[in-house]
Amino acid sequence: MENLIENGTFISQVERPNSSLPTVIVIGGGISGLAAARRLHDASFKVILLESRDRLGGRIHTDHSFGYPVDLGASWLHGVCNENPLAPLIRGLGLKLYRTSGDNSVLYDHDLESYTLFDKEGHKIPQQMVIEVGDAFKRILDETEKVRDEHTDDMSVLQAIWIVLDRHPELRQEGLAYEVLQWYICRMEAWFAADADMISLKSWDQEQVLSGGHGLMVQGYDPIIKALAKDIDIRLNHRVAKISNGPNKVMVTVEDGTGFIADAAIITVPLGILKANLIHFEPKLPQWKVDAISDLGFGSENKIAMQFDRVFWPDVELLGVVAPTSYACGYFLNLHKATGHPVLVYMAAGRFACDLEKLSDESAANFVMLQLKKMFPNATEPVQYLVTRWGTDPNSLGCYSYDLVGKPGDSYERLRAPLGNLFFGGEAVSMEDHQGSVHGAYSAGIMAAENCQGHILERLGYFDKLQLVPSRGEIHDAAFPLQISRM
Known part of the structure; x- marks a missing residue:
């Protein structure tokens, strides 16, 4: 740790990676941030995940105060089918689903x-x-x-x-x-x-709704959050105040003044946080990115x-x-x-x-x-x-994004687009109109991680040394069926 004066501002402590591996800071410990962190960690990157809450999960929050799990945030899997990107994790963890609708429910x-x-x-x-x-x-x-x-x-x-x-x-x-x-x-x-x-x-x-209808997570979403978080360097109660994006490095400063330096950062905070300008960007976000943030609705x-x-x-x-x-x-x-x-x-x-x-x-x-x-x-x-x-x-x-009246057709693409060493995840940037869903947020995190990885490897000339490996511990074998009930 060291002290630093940056642009005339005194930064109390800076954490520099003491590793020769490329380093990525993931901002936000919801499922999108965790998916990104997991993917990069398993590809031998050094990853630090900063989360403002005192818990992981973000808008997924499985509460146990009744003596059993109750999801107070996301609770459905939209698309009870093997094509759902979360299906391998759900099968591998042996989680049960209770189907509440059939295929025709858009x-x-x-x-x-x-x-x-x-x-x-x-x-x-x-x-x-x-x-x-x-x-x-x-x-x-x-x-x-x-x-x-x-x-x-x-x-x-x-x-x-x-x-x-x-x-x-x-x-x-x-x-x-x-x-x-x-x-x-x-x-x-x-x-x-x-x-x-x-x-x-x-x-x-x-909206592109996956097949298989909708299913409630009987044990809650918490087991998926825990599985994705395993062995990741996670810092809870670290609220990001500022992101400084240089030509080769990113510096992320949290509320207490501590700074973290990395090769790139993945931003997965909710759209509501971006709308409220709670994070100071240096240089300022370009107008097309600011417009994308304001063009989309964020519901409650x-x-x-x-x-x-x-x-x-x-x-x-x-x-x-x-x-x-x-x-x-x-x-x-x-x-x-x-x-x-x-x-x-x-x-x-x-x-x-x-x-x-x-x-x-x-x-x-x-x-x-x-x-x-x-x-x-x-x-x-x-x-x-x-x-x-x-x-x-x-x-x-707020809860999740939706299409406001008059939304330009390319709003999601602009929100998703990287800026130098900054990459964007979260449910609002998910592909194929899966906004507002857990699997959409998860996929957006994976996509941001892959784009970030490609960017860093190209810049550092690491192509031969690192390659993306599937998440350890994930079970991809479709022979394990999804456990679905309907009373």
Whole structure:
């Protein structure tokens, strides 16, 4: 360690690599950063991973305070198939998946076959009405394609829905059916973690969803995080304040003034952190990169997980509450069906998720219990509850990226593009429209590591000495099937 004055600023300590191996600093200990670090570590690079939190995982957070794992961040695997880049890890670790939807689910992580809806007074809504309104909603969304084709300028999905309903009075819903339609819009908003008036009509359905439907990680995502982190040099509670990118070296300075010098850096912090300019770049980021950061949306979704002493709700995967606006609708994921534990998870997205964060944990839990008690008058008080605050969490400032109205077509490419010795990972830069997914974040980390490695080897002329090797400990043999259940 040594002291250093850089550009007139006193840097308290500098950690220089005492190794002849090429060195990379990975910023962010979510799955993308861990995937990048793992790939470079296994290719004999010296890797230092800096994470601002006191834990790994980032927007993956498996909590054990109920006595068993509950995912408070990402919880689904989108694409329960061998083509999923996470499949080898999941198989190798023997993790179980609970499938909540089949192949045809582009918009929801549930087929909506196993669910029950209630009105605000707690009356159960006839399933026939729910199915009919669901069919009407699909037809409305199909009609929005025509609206998209007629307009050169982008608009929000919600605006397009209103245009369709103006043209097709037969698709309009009245009374209770209208409230059910609002619930379907609420579920669509949950997929993007954003309100329908913010989501791009041009891009909303362009996502490439892998086959196999969607599956909940029964043991949580934590075992994958632990496996990727094995033997990596990880520094927790290291919040990066500044990144100085020179012609041959990168210097990364953390909040306490300590500097780390390396051949390159991979930045995998959430888009919300880049949007808030919480990291100072020297030289400044070029305008095209700044524009890419602002052109993309960053949504918010929160969970209120409630543990009960007994199950008082029906054996369905999803419980919903309908209302006159999508904002006022709500839904609960029944973890008992997937894991056998008496837990309901209330989920809120978009503006409603942000507004929930203004309440205390106790007030948020009371709000949820009021809804539950209308649906189930015999509902007991929760034994314990957990409330997330992803939107105001200083390490994330939101959940995952989505396509804002008017987003230029090359925004993701610009966000992904390297800058000299700086490479970008994270879910927002994933290829093939897998943004917002864990496997997308993982793939983006692998891709950033491979690009970074190629850049360094070319610059240092190391081509013969180092080659990329598959991650140690990963099992790639497809003979190990994915363990999938559906009760």
